[in-house]
Amino acid sequence: MEAYFAGDQMVTLSSKISARILSHSLSGLNKGNICVRFLASSYRHLPTSCRIHHSFSSKNKRHHLKKMSLEGPSITMDGESEPENVSNQNVPIEREGILPESDSDEYDNNGSNGDVTNEAIIDVENSAHNDTRAPPTPEKTSLAIANDAGQQLSGLQPEDLVDMIRNAEKNILLLNQARVRALDDLGSIISEKAALQGEINMLEVKLAENDARMKVTAQEKLQVERLEDQLEKLRNELVERSRIGRNESDMYKDHGYPSRKEDSTSHLSIIHSHVNEDHNHPLYQLDSSSYQSSMQSLNLELRSLRNENELLKNDVQTLRDGLNRVKITDEHVMTLEKERSYLESALKDLESKFSDSREDVSDLFNLKFEHKKLVEKVANLQVMQDKATKQAERAISELQKNQELWKKVDKLEESFEEAKVYKRSSEKLQQYTELMQQKINLLEDRLGKSDEEIHSYLQLYQESVQEFQDTLNRLKEESKKRNLHDPVDDLPWEFWSQLLLMIDGWLLEKKITAYDASVLREMAWKREGRICNAYIASKEKSERDIISTFLGLISKVPISPGLYIVHIAAEMAPIAKVGGLGDVVTGLSKTLQKRGHLVEIILPKYDCMQYDRIHDLKALDFVVESSFDGKQFKNKIWVGTVEGLPVYFIEPLHPSNFFWRGKFYGEPDDFKRFSYFSRAALELLLRAGKKPDIIHCHDWQTAFVAPLYWDLYAPRGLNSARICFTCHNFEYQGTAPASEMASCGLDVQQLNRPDRMQDNTSRDRVNPVKGAVVFSNIVTTVSPTYAQEVRTAEGGKGLHTTVNLHSKKFVGILNGIDTGAWNPAADTFLEIQYSATDLLGKAENKSALRKQLGLSHANSRQPLVSCITRLVPQKGVHLIRHAIYRTMELGGQFILLGSSPLSHIQEEFEGIAKQFEHHDHVRLILKYDESLSRRIYAASDMFIVPSIFEPCGLTQMIAMRYGSIPIARKTGGLNDSVFDINDDTIPLQFRNGFTFANADEQGLNRALERAFNHYRSHPVSWQELVQKVMNLDFSWDSSASQYEELYSKSIARARSFHRT
Structure with a gap:
């Protein structure tokens, strides 16, 4: 139981x-x-x-x-063997x-x-x-x-x-x-x-x-x-x-x-005897009756x-x-x-x-x-007001009566005075009449004399005016003669770039000689007034008359005031921009041009460029032939101006349509595409008779220029230049099988060696970046800290030994930004322009962006954190993801703008974007939009850059330009541009943000928390910090002066070497 x-x-x-x-x-x-x-x-x-x-x-x-x-064998059981089912209806x-x-x-x-x-x-x-x-x-x-x-x-x-x-x-x-x-x-x-x-x-x-x-x-x-x-x-x-x-x-x-029955006793005895013999037999224990x-x-x-x-x-x-x-x-x-x-x-x-x-x-x-x-007081006041109103009305009526009486009194007084005056005037009227007659006679005499004096003065004035006109004409003539050789500074650089491209076009089309082109280019380079006047005067004439006018200006060649620099690159902002490389090419070139140097740029003619940003684009009646895969291929040359810079575009007439792919990079034959372009660019310089002082190439796409220049083109006469190579990111080196290098004409057997272009990790592959480091006269990267990092095994990505071997010519120069293009006081994409002295516009831009993106805008003091980046592992995508949730926990808002070329990262952030699609405090825009990026820079209070490694980085500089405080990891260029406000080892005037050292969530959390506490607890200090970062100078002036020094030293060493 x-x-x-x-x-x-x-x-x-x-x-x-x-x-x-x-x-x-x-x-x-x-x-x-x-x-x-x-x-x-x-x-x-x-x-x-x-x-x-x-x-x-x-x-x-x-x-x-x-x-x-x-x-019987059946068994019956009382009760149920299974538990009772519970019905929902019982509850x-x-x-x-x-x-x-x-x-x-x-x-x-x-x-x-x-x-x-x-x-x-x-x-x-x-x-x-x-x-x-x-x-x-x-x-x-x-x-x-x-x-x-x-x-x-x-x-x-x-x-x-x-x-x-x-x-x-x-x-x-x-x-x-x-x-x-x-x-x-x-x-x-x-x-x-x-x-x-x-x-x-x-x-x-x-x-x-x-x-x-x-x-x-x-x-x-x-x-x-x-x-x-x-x-x-x-x-x-x-x-x-x-x-x-x-x-x-x-x-x-x-x-x-005897019968069987009679003999049964004997038979049983036999059985018993048999059983007794076998003690294991069952009958030994059981007899037949009990069985x-x-x-x-x-x-x-x-x-x-x-x-x-x-x-x-x-x-x-x-x-x-x-x-x-x-x-x-x-x-x-x-x-x-x-x-x-x-x-x-x-x-x-x-x-x-x-x-x-x-x-x-x-x-x-x-x-x-x-x-x-208060109700009682209001009632009392109402009563008092009624009384006062009545009294005021009576007083006003009395005042009006008094005013009317005073007016009548005034009129009577005026009439009385007029009567007195009239009486006096009638008495003296006779006297006045006599005196006036005498004065009239005197005035007539004086009028005659004054007419004579005025006539004489008029003659003298006419003579002086004629003398002044003669002097003025003489001065104009002298000034005109003098200004023919003086520089004209009031014309934009687009004018001079267009003039230079026109002269180069005449040379390539063989309408003028190389000497005439060099002299005319020198005049345009120096911005002389005579060539400016000749171009303006003959603008409506035919091309033959213009050429005749220009040839009449030729005289002795003056000494060049600056350097002749040619950039050969795969990107240029804003027409062909993928990353920071395009910004560097445009920003550095514009600054060098303003400093008096002749700067030209050579680009591939992509089909996906922003052609509306190219001015006066035209094709030259000139074809450059270049060798590739043992054959000669024609290249069509286009010219135009971008941001005031003269740009040459090379369109290969190759059956592979190298640059008509709908994108800049990411093709399986990128090695062939850009090695072809590098050789065609040098062929253009040779055929055009150009003698640049510096040829500046960028990243692995144009790293082929350095070995091609010294092995193939210097022996053919293109030997005036020194080669400068800038590696913007050692992560991308463009390695390929050594046999592919032969397509552009380089000697595989000679260059596939450990001391030249052979890749340090694979003997059967060549490394264009290594070749550029070995063959260039100047090697730079984009920040001093990154220059130190790439000398280590982790940062150099296999090239640290090569960089250390050539360390004497290797230097890191921090990039700048185009402060003219990135200027909140003149940015037309913004809701309201503002400056460091007037920050009200920044708050209005913040409110406008919140409304545009559907974010809550009830609390204007709620901090807004933003991030604008490519979503790749280098940028710390796991920290960006963590920052979204941590910002919400701290009571802020977060905006992310950017996309990823990697499908798994793009899909992950698309899921996060869908999760916060209608959220009041988070918005993810997984694409790049330049106008939206400018509005985000202007609206943000804080800007995070949690990169795992960052060669330079431009977004933190742009963010500070727009008054957004950076929260950055201490690596590469971030370490050279963002300094923690609590770092006592940094001078106070340079502290401009919040930094963290380790690439983990704890470090980012601490930096975010410090930034939020400072924003909320010290609003006045935060406002001063915003004004400080907006006034910091991140322009290209400092960087350009360092490049000028490197260029000049390299050219001086070459000239001294030739003299010896």
């Missing part, structure tokens, strides 16, 4: 739990009361009553089985929001007796009847309560608020009672759980005993099977012997011997054991079901504990809000009292 007793206890416990859960419902929340909603527990958490089958002891079971075996749930107040008085707490008298009334919002979602968080509940309260308080009277507070007190009392009952129930549930655990332990012990019995039964079964086998053998032997005995009996009868009874008892025992085995299996299954129900009970207990914690948190929130509401009520009572006083 132990199992039945345990089952009864479980049934009783389950009914108690159900009754206590379902009987404790909350009521009394009505009208405008603050409604705390609780989610209903799902049906899978409700306890289920179950029965456990009666478990017999081993002795009783065997006795019971033996008894049943006499009646009443009402979906009503609140209960009337009258129901709170009828609350019944009789759940302990197992009878459920009250139905659980639970408010469940947006859930199905099987919903298992967790209850709303306390933060959301508090927010909902605050919003509802804020909307209702504006129209409430103090009396209504007092009623609401009283109702809230009742609700809090009910919640406290429910909390006490829940705690009591939980205590009883825990104790009952402990009792259940004890029962479970007892059942496990019994299960172990049953397992032992089953093992003994199995052994007995095996023994019975062996006995059955021996019995079968004995039967067969007895049958055989009985057959033999019959045969012998017949034989005895035939010969007169049948023994077999019958064995069969009964076997049948009982089988039945007992079946019962044991059923008991095991029942125990397992009981364990599952216990687990369900544990889960339900955990759910109750969670609900209890949730109730406690909700109760705490209600208590805090109740205390706040008491304070508000007291304030309201004070306000009501003050309101009454």
